[in-house]
Amino acid sequence: MTRIIVVTSGKGGVGKTTTSAAIAMGFAQKGHKTAVIDFDVGLRNLDLIMGCERRVVYDIVNVIYGEATLNQALIRDKHCEQLYILPASQTRDKDALSQEGVGQILEELAAKDFEYVVCDSPAGIEKGAHLAMYFADDAFVVTNPEVASVRDSDRMLGILSSKSRRAEQGLEPIKEYLLLTRYSPERVRIGEMLSVADVQDILSLHLLGVIPESKSVLTASNSGMPVILDEKSDAGQAYADIVARYLGEDKPHRFIEEKKGLFGKFFGSK
Amino acid sequence: MSLLDYFKITKASSASVAKERLQILVAHERSFKNQPSYLPQLQKELIDVIKKYVNIEQDAITVRLEQDEHQETLEVNIVLPEKSR
Numbered sequence: 394m395t396r397i398i399v400v401t402s403g404k405g406g407v408g409k410t411t412t413s414a415a416i417a418m419g420f421a422q423k424g425h426k427t428a429v430i431d432f433d434v435g436l437r438n439l440d441l442i443m444g445c446e447r448r449v450v451y452d453i454v455n456v457i458y459g460e461a462t463l464n465q466a467l468i469r470d471k472h473c474e475q476l477y478i479l480p481a482s483q484t485r486d487k488d489a490l491s492q493e494g495v496g497q498i499l500e501e502l503a504a505k506d507f508e509y510v511v512c513d514s515p516a517g518i519e520k521g522a523h524l525a526m527y528f529a530d531d532a533f534v535v536t537n538p539e540v541a542s543v544r545d546s547d548r549m550l551g552i553l554s555s556k557s558r559r560a561e562q563g564l565e566p567i568k569e570y571l572l573l574t575r576y577s578p579e580r581v582r583i584g585e586m587l588s589v590a591d592v593q594d595i596l597s598l599h600l601l602g603v604i605p606e607s608k609s610v611l612t613a614s615n616s617g618m619p620v621i622l623d624e625k626s627d628a629g630q631a632y633a634d635i636v637a638r639y640l641g642e643d644k645p646h647r648f649i650e651e652k653k654g655l656f657g658k659f660f661g662s663k
Numbered sequence: 664m665s666l667l668d669y670f671k672i673t674k675a676s677s678a679s680v681a682k683e684r685l686q687i688l689v690a691h692e693r694s695f696k697n698q699p700s701y702l703p704q705l706q707k708e709l710i711d712v713i714k715k716y717v718n719i720e721q722d723a724i725t726v727r728l729e730q731d732e733h734q735e736t737l738e739v740n741i742v743l744p745e746k747s748r
Contacts, residue, residue: 540681547689551696584676591682595689 395503397510399529399567401553403545405516407537408574411610412632413513414442414619416533419636421476422621425508428467430479430498432525433515434490437481443470444617445478454482457494463501472622477507487521495524518552528558531568534598537575538587543595546571550596571598572635575606578651589649602635604628605648698728709739717743 400413410431417429431439434454440446445468451461456479463479470476479498482489502510514525526532532553536546553567554560560567573589580586589603609626613619621636623629627648634644706726713719723742728735 540685543685544688544692547692551693555696581678584678587678587681587685591678595682595685 395499395507395510396531397499397512397529398531398533399512399514399526400533400535401514401522401526401549402516402535402542403518403522403549404537404542407535407542408572408604408610409516409535410439410442410513411614411620412533412535412572412574412604413439413511415621415629415632416636416639417476417509417511418470418473418619418621419632420509420511420640421470421473423636423640424475426475426506427509427511428477428479428502428507429511429513430525431481431513432490432521433513434481434485434487434521435483436515437483439513440468440478440480441617442614443478443619445470445480446617449480452480452482453498454485454489456498457489457491463498463505472618487515487519490520490524492524492527496528499528518548523552523556526553526557526567529553529567530559531570533570533572533601534596535572535574536592536596538573538577538581538589538592540587543587543592547596550598569598570601570639571596572601572604574604576603576648577606578649582651600646601638602631603646603648604631604635694727694729702726702728709741713741719744 398416400409400416402409413429417427420427429439429443430453431437432453433439437452440449448468451466453466455461456463456466467477467479470478499510512525512529515521534546534549536542550569553569557567559565571593573592576589577586581588589600593600605627607626607628609623609628610620613623613626613629620626620628621632624633631648634647638644706724709726710719710721710724713724719741723744725738725740727738729738
């Protein structure tokens with residue numbers, strides 16, 4: 394059985410592509426055959442985050458238009474042989490995607506025994522974002538603890554529950570999970586940032602994990618290595634936890650509390 | 664309670680302001696989301712009927728459906744213009 398996961402948010406710049414790259418790598422590292430698809434036609438970036446930008450020959454639009462086979466377009470990841478990347482087109486616009494074409498690609502991936510297909514949604518609620526979520530079984534809603542992002546996530550939840558294939562066919566609804574990214578426990582403590590509990594109160598979503606604000610995300614993207622490969626980094630560990638939790642392992646939440654230094658140990662509460 | 668808690672600032676934090684604003688906004692937007700799709704058309708037709716008798720503006724009418732556990736209420740609010748002298 395193939396499980397289709399959409400990584401979505403509504404708002405741009407919250408960490409969708411970083412998350413897609415990290416969790417796809419995480420599934421593959423655990424031995425699951427995984428494909429990650431960039432739906433941001435016109436502004437592709439997943440290839441860059443995955444470090445395979447120089448190996449892109451064909452893209453999703455070529456496959457939809459029959460200019461290349463899916464096998465020709467899929468790029469095998471250089472770190473993990475269970476992981477394949479299907480890049481977006483840079484030259485076409487977002488209307489080049491069609492529901493039928495995307496559906497066919499997903500069916501073909503299922504026939505090739507892919508276990509997980511991660512759909513990296515573009516920002517916004519236009520065609521690319523619509524098609525990224527349309528066929529999904531699960532949705533990872535990436536949210537920053539910030540008003541615009543939370544509002545857009547709520548809008549996205551409404552779209553997931555009304556405009557998806559599962560909604561249209563009256564099937565079991567898409568399972569929705571919250572991924573709170575760029576979280577800063579320190580700023581939460583001094584009342585400068587919405588807390589995990591605040592965001593959950595507003596969105597009423599199951600929390601899959603919290604990714605702390607971390608320098609390692611930028612350094613990972615600089616070198617084209619999904620941040621989950623940086624096992625020493627807090628963000629890398631947070632994504633590894635998320636993958637494990639999604640796959641059913643029992644992992645307590647981390648990175649919600651501040652790391653206490655010596656000073657905090659003496660003067661902090663608890 | 665730690666020593667540092669005594670020095671905390673007591674005014675409303677910006678995070679709690681954000682939460683309050685979001686809760687109001689999200690509740691408002693969700694109430695629109697769950698409305699049946701015929702409401703805009705209903706509103707338009709109501710305006711057309713009323714306009715036959717009274718000269719009202721397009722935005723002088725609000726139609727909303729409220730739901731609670733026991734009943735659904737369709738609320739139509741029409742603001743008539745002040746009497747022209």
